[in-house]
Amino acid sequence: MPIPSIQPIELDCAADDIALQMTRWLSHLRAERRLSPKTLEAYCRDVRQCLVFLSEHWGARVTLARFAGLEASDVRAFMAMRRADDIGGRSLMRALAGLRSFGRFLEREGVGKVGALSAIRAPKIGKSLPKPIQMAAARRLADADERAGETRDPWIWARDAAVMALLYGSGLRISEALGLKRRDVPLPGAGDVLVVTGKGNKTRMVPVLQNVLALIQDYVAMCPHSLPPEGPIFVGARGGPLRARIIQLTMERLRGALGLPDSATPHALRHSFATHLLGRGGDLRAIQELLGHASLSTTQIYTGIDSERLLEVYKTAHPRA
Template sequence: MSLALTPAARDALQGWLDHARALKNASENTITAYRADVAEFIAFQTMHHAEPQGLKPLARVTTPDMRAFMAHLHAGGAAPRSMARKLSAVKSFYRWLSEREGFEPTAVLSARAPKFQKKLPRPLTEDAARAMIDTVEMQSREGWIGARDAAVVTLLYGCGLRISEALGLTGADWPFGESLRILGKGGKERIVPVIPVSRRAVETYLKLCPFEITPTSPLFRGARGGKLNARLIQSVTEKARMQLGLPASATPHAMRHSFATHLLSAGGDLRAIQELLGHASLSTTQAYTSVDSVHLMKVYEATHPKAR
């Protein structure tokens, strides 16, 4: 990367990343992905033009250059979804850079991303979600660890939390009231109701936990007392779903999907569900309407007299 960029262009890239971090509340994972995607674009342009990419060369990128970049990604085996993500990062960088440097970014911004079919969430049935929680608890010989794992998965399903949000809770969050204040992606804060079954699951775990829970300590502790690693929850749910004969899509994140889909099936308002999930855009939440429509059609075809 140091050979592909002049110091001025390198400073510009860092400036854009700082801007995304500060003003757009981008997470560190997002910043890392942005950096890698734009670096890949710049490395390609360096190879394509056989010269380091300073501010002036970057401002001269043409439509054929963009087509060559997309062809390069395709030839390298990048999936359409990945290509679209990389192009989105490059466009974001160019919007910021063109405003800063005063050049016309049309060639970059008009580049078209390949079409791809968005993957719809794959929720569990209500019975399967309950069975997953019960089976997760039986995966450990240590009673407190089984209770801990069940409590985490119950929060994913009962409150619609991301696994990172559940494991980010501290002793200061306990005892739970009627609701929890959650700091989600991009530092976005939201309030989620806590149903009694979720509260009881955490209470049961805490009664058995051998470690002291202080206001500054993680609420969910690992076997040695440190913060619980998300990979352990992923592993225990994998074991549980294999025992239950559930598909590979039955992951911890599927419990959050199930929370949203079951609320929608029960007549929940889409915008309310958006708030509960912490989605920045309603379009993200609208994917659940497609899932629910698929379920409704299956019910219709199986039960309506004229459909059989």
Template sequence: MSKKAAQDAPQPDRLIFPGVAAPLAAEARLWLRRLAGVRRASPLTVEAYARDVRQFFAFLREQSEAPPDFATLAALRPVDIRAFLARRRADGVASRSLLRQLAALRSFAHHLAREGLARVDSLDKIRSPKVARVLPKALPAEAACEMARGEDDDSHRAPWILARDAAVLALLYGAGLRISEALSIRRRDAPVGAVESLTIIGKGGKARAVPVILPARKAIETYLELCPHRLAKDGPLFVGARGGALSPRIVQLTVERLRGALGLPESATPHALRHSFATHLLSRGGDLRSIQELLGHASLSTTQIYTAVDKARLFEAYRAAHPRA
């Protein structure tokens, strides 16, 4: 997430929980503050958890005339939790969102238990919704390279903006970055010249070093040569048309244009370039542990989904290594 986006995100101390007993609302804000500080949750995660708990409080208020308080939560039965989840499901909420909402409620319940304020044992008796495992959709290597070049033949856009977009996309595919990670790079950390690596702060505030290949470095150098704005050393490397921090939405729109120009499917998104980075490394013999480090995955099991994507390489390795293959 960019610095500006983090500043614009709601602060835990300012979040309100209408229709809730004041002590419970205060404790919810303390819980969110600890998530942001001690657990180093991202502002977007804090905002989502706050929204999840607020919706649950609103449901409880509908069931009773009294504002929800600690006693209300302690008295909850599994059937009450299931009724809330059923309501959310009826509203069209998908399993993945329900899973996150249940995780938010459990996190808050554990906080209340640690503080000795209430035990909400009913939440631990609820089975989590099943979520279908969606495999990442990587692009063919040639298509990924074309998209990373960012050439959409749009004569109405300034050359420096075309160069900027190409540099961002080159990082997504060449270094496996998320959009938020690419846009969080500061000018003074730009990988140009002899600088061949970047230190990225990913999810959960975890730092990782990623190598930056020569084509990506040259794309950034071209962008810097053409950029008309004076970039502060501590400011963002990538800026918008008016010189402010570049919005992720601009990158998404750029990819939509490229998708049409190159005849690629809707699955060709900015994040697909990150998936392509991992899949293509694996297909060229990269090991999962190294790819895990490059992607910044906390668990190797997250990276292992790419083994299902690249079945061809696995079968090739089997035929080459097995004595009776």
């Protein structure tokens, strides 16, 4: 299936030559790098904001030749402007990554070399540990009976319970769970593995518990809409693909009912999956594969959570603590 082309970029602050190269750059990222639409949108927005700033900073429209002559002081001034807008370190790092990607593309195409971008040190970002949900609460989130008081159809209760159980039981991202087709999910007793498509269109195999498959099958049996093998297994109230926002709203309602903090989100179930596995002696490399992390350093944040838990136990139990 051909990948849709990027719409031509239009910029009031820049000349046509740099707008054309931006369009070609984004098309390259989509077709060859397989970046997600959200990442492409963020990169485009960051580079556009930089060009707007440079146009005001220099007092003229930005041309390709002028952009290629960018100096480190210009980049620092742009980063300082963004920092003044209360932009966090992570967003600044993404903006710099987008600008560097655009610069590398221009160099490969032989139309400019923006050396100043590589001279800028990436901003430091504070390490924030994920906030997993307690094991008992995570199990209750996957219980359809917790929704019995809601004025919604029982099949929707069953659907939400199945999605929550899948997020916690297999550590999926919500986009991965909602992207599953019916043919991707085996019947209870007929298999115990899912093939999911994660970031960058990368596929991986993850185990799935039989009781989770049973919850999914309960939902399928109750669902009033047709669920063809090639269609999404999780659908909305009208039969279309289920949106992530619906599950987020469900979680918000359950937070109040179960007395959970605001950090209890659908993604927190994925954090809980990894944290609880590690706490039970799970191997870090295996958890990396299950989560679909490209780098082990991404998975290692969960060792920090486990260390905190061990320290709490020490402080509570040691007679001299």
